[in-house]
Amino acid sequence: MRPFRVRLTFILMALIGISMIGAGFTMAHLFKESHIAALEDNMSREINLLSGTMEFRDMSGSDAYNYYTRQAHSIAKLTHSRITFITKDGRVIGDSEKNPQLMDNHLGREEEIMAAKNGIGRAIRYSDTLNRNMLYVAKKVLSGNGGFDGYIRLSMGLDAVEEGLNRAWIIMAGGLVLLFIAAAFVSYRVAFSLTSPLEQITRVARRITDLDYDARVPLKRKDEIGQLANAINLMADSLQTQLRTIRDNENLLQSVLDNITGGILLVDAEGRIALLNKAAEKMLDVRADDMVGRSFRELKRHYELTRILEEGLSRREPVHEERNFYNSGERIVRLDGVPMTQDGTYQGMLFLLQEVTEIRRLERMRSEFVANVSHELKTPVAAVKGFAETLLGGGVKDEKTANSFLQIIYDENERLNRLIGDILELSKIESKRVHLEWSPVHLSSFFDSLLETMSKVAEKKSISLSAEVPEELFIEGDEDKLRQIFLNLLSNAINYTHEGGSVKVRAVNRQKKDGEETVIFTVTDTGMGIPRKDLPRIFERFYRVDKARSRSSGGTGLGLSIVKHLVELHRGAISVESDLGIGSTFILELPLLQDDVI
Known part of the structure; x- marks a missing residue:
């Protein structure tokens, strides 16, 4: 210990000297x-x-x-x-x-x-x-x-x-020599019993034991104590590196769990919830902080889920189920569970929850669409086939009857063409493959042209057509698509209005609370009206209020659905008001100007 005490004495003397020099410079x-x-x-x-x-x-x-x-x-x-x-x-x-x-x-x-x-x-x-x-x-x-x-x-x-400074330095130098002599004596006596380095190493070792891996022994020595301090520091470095790797992996895993779209639910072998990610929280309407560590049976609102979890935990076999949940509306959720094992020991069940509500809705819509298309195509095809077979069989000798059959075949063929055209048009619109060409549209001239087009059809039923549109009003839009929208609405209004009735179009410029200018269009008829129960579904594909009347009028059942999609492409909205026996009013709100990004 003597060399150690001597070195420590010199260290203390050096520290005192540095302090005095620092004090001298300060003074x-x-x-x-x-x-x-x-x-x-x-x-x-x-x-x-x-x-x-x-x-x-x-x-x-x-x-x-x-x-x-x-x-x-x-x-x-x-x-x-x-x-x-x-x-x-x-x-x-x-x-x-x-x-x-x-x-x-x-x-x-x-x-x-x-x-x-x-x-x-x-x-x-x-x-x-x-x-x-x-x-x-x-x-x-x-x-x-x-x-x-x-x-x-x-x-x-x-x-x-x-x-003056030079004189002060001379005085301080003399005092410093006297202090060094005193410091040498005091330092040697202090070093005799000082064991602070060993105490310091002990403290650092205890901190590392308490998982404080940032602790280090600040000694740069080549003796045994320095070697011991260096070994402790190397051990702490290794532990810290491993801990950092573990934390990085945990952060990566947590990031994956937080951003994955499917819900992750981990239940341990004792039935306690061990993990619940954000998607699962939202899906089950619970908080992970409240549920982790608690029994899965406390998910009382989800009886079907707890029953599946219980079966999976008891059987310890993969689970594949699909159930309806009723929080924040009805949801269809698919559950896939697999048993978790580690070194052959059963650890619990890991469940993946995927919301398939939209997928199932689209599948249902696709099935209904295929069924409706098949039905709609079958009717004109069957009519064409039947009348053609009758004509080909020679069963019709009367030329007038034959001509009527040929007219029916022609009409059904036209109806079939319209149906196929509407189906293709709706498919293009829904798949976002329709490109709109924006241009200013003078509404007064636009509706004059439309009414002139529809006037002959209206005259056959003695229906009066009128438009109330300000002469100075313009709107930015795709003129062809706007024509398609209003031709559909006017055609429906005329078809479902009794003889001697009227159809009126109005356009009014308004400003919303947020400052955006819009144009409100109304197409009003004095027709038979729409029952209240049918109003929410009036814009669905192939939905008809009066199926017999629709077919006799040559409608395809897709017109209003096409209208709704074209209005939405113009960043607008459409609604309908109707009273049975009085008439219907279709209300469109379209922006006066379109954004550049549209």
Whole structure:
């Protein structure tokens, strides 16, 4: 232990020496700063005295340089300092040591910049002229008669301050030698019984035992204690690296669990919920903080789920089920569970919950669509086939009857073409393959053209067509698609209006609360009306209120569905109001202007 005590003694002595040197530098700095501050205050007072007693003359006069230079020389003899008179724009007009006309502009000097901002400025820098450090103090001065507007600057050498510092250093050096002698004696006595390094190693070892892997022994030694400290530090480094890897993997796994769209539910062998990700929280309407560690049976609102979980845990076999959940509306959820094992030991069940509500809805819609298309196609095909077979069999001798059969075949073929065209159009719209061409549409001319197109059909039933549209109203949209929308609506209105009735179109410009301008269209008829129970489904594909009437009118059942999709492509909305026996009103709201991104 003797070499250890000797080294420790020298370390303590070095520490004391460093502390004394640091204290010496601090005291020297304070000594220097206090002296400089005193000089600055004196010089500032001298400038104040000068500004109050000196006779100032016009700085722009021809004699300004001579006058202020003479004043600088006389004042310098009294103050034992260099004095400089500087104009507001930085021009030197008087100096006690140099010809002012040969001096540089002083506007960029540190003391002038500070004086311009604060009224007084100070700076210390080395003077190449005098080869020594100088203290500069400048003050902004404005004479009462307006003759002088600029700065008066005093400068003084720091020789006296540096001489004082040298004397202080000599005194501190003597004191430092005496302190070193005392420190050597005290340090040796202290080192005799000091065991702080070993205590420090012990403390670090305990911190590592308490899982504080950031703890390190701050010793850089080559003896046995240093080797022990190094071994402990290496062990802590290894543990910390492994812990960081584990935490990174945990964070990655947690990120996957948080962002996966399916719900993850892990139930341990005792039936406690061990893991519940965000998707599962949302799906089951629970919080992981409340459920983790608790029995799965506490999911009381989900009886079907708890029953499946219980079966899976008891059988310890894979589970594949699909159930309806009724929180925040009806949901269809598929559950896939697999048993979890580790080293052959059963750990519980891992369940994946996937919401398939939308998938099942789309499958149902697809099945219904295929069934409806098959049914709709079957009717005209069967009619065409039947009448064609009758004609081909020669059973019709009467030319008038044969012509009527041929007309029926032609009409059914036309209906079949319309149906196929509407199906293809609806498919393009729903698959987002329709490209809209935006352009300004003059609504008055637009509806005049539409009513002219529909007028012959309306005249056959003595139905009056009218439009109430402001002459100055324009809208931005795809004119062909708008024509398709209103032709469908007008055609339906005419078809379902009794003879002698009326169909009216109105357009009104309105501004919403958020400032967006829209156009409200209404297509009103005096027809048979729509039952209230059918209103929510009126825009569904192949949905007909009066199936017999629809077929007789040649409708395909897809018109209003196409209208709804085209309106939505224009960022609009459509609704319907109707009273049986009175008539119906279709209401469209379309933006006056379309966004560029559409």
